Amino acid sequence: MATATHTTTVKAGQQQVWAFVSDMEKWAKLVPGYRNHEMINEKQSKWIFAGNVGVLKKSVEVQIDITNWEEPSKISFDLTGLTDKFTGSGYFTAKEIDAQNTEMSGFLEIKAGGIAAPVLNPIFSAVLPKATSMLTERVANKIQSEAK
Secondary structure, eight states: OEEEEEEEEESSOHHHHHHHHTOHHHHGGGSTTEEEEEEEETTEEEEEEEEEETTEEEEEEEEEEEEEEETTTEEEEEEEESSSSEEEEEEEEEEEEETTEEEEEEEEEEEEOSTTHHHHHHHHHHHHHHHHHHHHHHHHHHHHHHHO
């Protein structure tokens, strides 16, 4: 199993951070490797990512299910691989520093299953920290640009 967390300070109030991260539609396109997504309902969507697995280029379809909204501080979700056997979870947290600054954390955890697990889990362990950092920073930057 691979896990990664990244924390950053967002120059925006906690409510602004919450308004952004609580709506998957707003941050889906910021995920590294994003190609497309389809909203099924406010708590469920299907996303398509493209990435490199070793020397291979691969598209992966993932279902995202929101499991918990704790306004204004945390949104949690589960990931289920639709084209590959893997599961995972993640969350964004928002902790108020002051009226104009919020500490935001992004967390992802992914575990491959099936016969590809011995190959995929080390790859997930290698790429997840960078992907989590990139996503969290992209979300923070987007929130800050909209807050101006």
